[in-house]
Amino acid sequence: MNIPMLDLRAQHATIAAEVESAISAVLQSQQLILGPEVRELERELAEYCSSSEAISCASGSDALLLALMAYGIGQGDEVVSTPYTFFATAGAIVRLGARPVFVDIDPVSFNLNADLLEKAITSRTRAIMPIYLYGQCAEMSDINKIAARHNIPVIEDAAQAIGAEHKGTRAGSLGAIGCFSFYPSKNLGGAGDGGLMTTSDPEIADRLRILRAHGAKKKYYHDVVGLNSRLDSLQAAILRVKFRHLDDWMSARRSNAARYRELFGKTGLLSSGRVSVPQECSGQFHVYNQFVLRVTDRDKLRAQMKEKGIGTEVYYPVPMHLQPCFANLGYKQGDFPESERAANESLAIPIYPELGAEAQRYIVDVISSFYER
Numbered sequence: 001m002n003i004p005m006l007d008l009r010a011q012h013a014t015i016a017a018e019v020e021s022a023i024s025a026v027l028q029s030q031q032l033i034l035g036p037e038v039r040e041l042e043r044e045l046a047e048y049c050s051s052s053e054a055i056s057c058a059s060g061s062d063a064l065l066l067a068l069m070a071y072g073i074g075q076g077d078e079v080v081s082t083p084y085t086f087f088a089t090a091g092a093i094v095r096l097g098a099r100p101v102f103v104d105i106d107p108v109s110f111n112l113n114a115d116l117l118e119k120a121i122t123s124r125t126r127a128i129m130p131i132y133l134y135g136q137c138a139e140m141s142d143i144n145k146i147a148a149r150h151n152i153p154v155i156e157d158a159a160q161a162i163g164a165e166h167k168g169t170r171a172g173s174l175g176a177i178g179c180f181s182f183y184p185s186k187n188l189g190g191a192g193d194g195g196l197m198t199t200s201d202p203e204i205a206d207r208l209r210i211l212r213a214h215g216a217k218k219k220y221y222h223d224v225v226g227l228n229s230r231l232d233s234l235q236a237a238i239l240r241v242k243f244r245h246l247d248d249w250m251s252a253r254r255s256n257a258a259r260y261r262e263l264f265g266k267t268g269l270l271s272s273g274r275v276s277v278p279q280e281c282s283g284q285f286h287v288y289n290q291f292v293l294r295v296t297d298r299d300k301l302r303a304q305m306k307e308k309g310i311g312t313e314v315y316y317p318v319p320m321h322l323q324p325c326f327a328n329l330g331y332k333q334g335d336f337p338e339s340e341r342a343a344n345e346s347l348a349i350p351i352y353p354e355l356g357a358e359a360q361r362y363i364v365d366v367i368s369s370f371y372e373r
Contacts, residue, residue: 001308002309003350003355003359004350005311005313005348006185006311007350007352007355008184008189010352011352011354014245018241018244023238025237026234026237029233031233032233033230034213035233037237037240038056038233040240041243042056045180045198048162048243049162049170049173050170050173051172051173052200053201054196054198055199055205055209055212056194056195056231057194057195057196057197057208057229058193058231059195060159060179060180060182060183060186060194061091062212062227062229063179063195063196063197064088064089064092064157064179065096066208066211066212066229067155067208068092068096068127068155069096070177070204070211071126071127071153071155074096074097075097075098076124077098077124077126078098078100078101078125079099079100079101079127079128080100080102080121080125080129081100081101081112081128081129081131082102082111082112082339083319083322084105084320084336084342085131085157087320089129089157093129102120102320102321103116103117104337104338105133105336107338107341108279108281109133109139110133110346111130111131111133111138112130112139112143114142117142117146121150121152125150126152126153128146128147128152128153128154129155130175132156132159132161134160134286134315135286135288135289135290136284136287137164137174138166140167140169140175141166141167144174144175153175153176153177154174155175155177155179156171156177158171158178158180159180159181160181160186160187160289162186163247163285164284164285164286164287166283166284167283173198176199176201177197177198177199178198178199179195179197180196180197180198181194182196182235185289187253188242188243190235190238190239190242191235191238193235194231210223211226211227212227213228213230214226248353249353252353253287253351254287256351256360257286257291259360260351260364261277263361263364267367269367269368269371274295275294275371276293276295277291278293288351290313291349291351292347293347293348293349294342294346295345296345297370298314298344298345298346298347301367301370304366305363305370310362313347315346315348317343319339319340319342319343321335321339322340350363
């Protein structure tokens with residue numbers, strides 16, 4: 001069988017006519033930047049995320065950067081996050097002259113270990129930025145309690161977690177600002193880059209709108225130095241089409257995750273310690289942007305799966321504290337053992353909604369056969 005890591009063509013085939021109609025309508029209107037489609041998308045996603053405001057932007061990376069800018073974070077400030085993540089999180093902090101202060105992850109959820117958080121807070125801490133890795137929220141109840149004690153805003157890096165919930169509350173309404181990505185591989189992905197910020201603070205929302213448009217509330221009158229980070233109307237139109245299908249796709253991903261657990265449970269691999277599957281932690285609603293195993297002999301297994309026609313991905317092979325560009329932060333090997341272990345053991349396998357049961361059985365059989373040998 002030939003099973004890609006993600007099959008966007010299969011998804012597009014089911015909505016092609018809707019997408020083409022939406023694109024045609026935008027082109028006919030010629031309202032291409034921050035037009036009606038953008039405003040409607042923002043309204044719909046604010047409601048979906050249980051926030052009063054949603055502000056779109058050009059990418060998920062820009063969403064993180066703009067959120068930090070909205071709080072005036074800059075030179076000499078510190079932002080607490082984790083080292084086991086995509087580059088954009090730490091990159092946004094460093095771009096503003098601030099310092100990322102890393103906290104190790106919980107080995108089960110891959111998210112920030114709230115038990116270690118308070119020790120990382122100093123008089124220079126200006127924000128806490130937990131990451132909802134792979135589609136599951138961090139332990140936000142504990143994180144928010146600590147943040148409130150120190151009067152520090154929490155910025156959610158929810159790039160992979162639209163629709164996820166913590167104790168019944170949606171991602172995007174669990175902190176001061178929620179940041180989302182519409183990169184094509186996301187559960188709600190566009191036909192290119194795009195991002196979104198959610199908040200229920202009207203003052204912050206107004207600031208974010210100004211910052212995304214060169215720092216100008218009125219055209220040609222600039223109150224602050226901002227960015228050119230606007231979502232175009234074509235992307236918004238495509239995202240609005242896909243948004244109508246998001247909950248169905250999410251349900252399919254969750255069904256695929258349940259089937260994987262059942263299939264792996266029958267192999268004996270889980271009890272052997274060679275393979276572990278993602279766990280949905282207490283109080284969480286996981287949306288499975290990725291389905292990430294922990295495995296032994298990861299690189300050999302991955303090579304075998306490639307030979308058998310199965311796409312995989314490693315998220316993420318080098319934690320941020322060991323990246324060459326962050327060497328000046330002074331971290332070293334061994335500082336964050338759980339992040340380093342996850343980087344060496346994690347392997348993502350296909351979980352996209354159109355993945356069939358037969359394909360999943362084949363994937364599990366290939367993995368099981370590898371360890372039998």
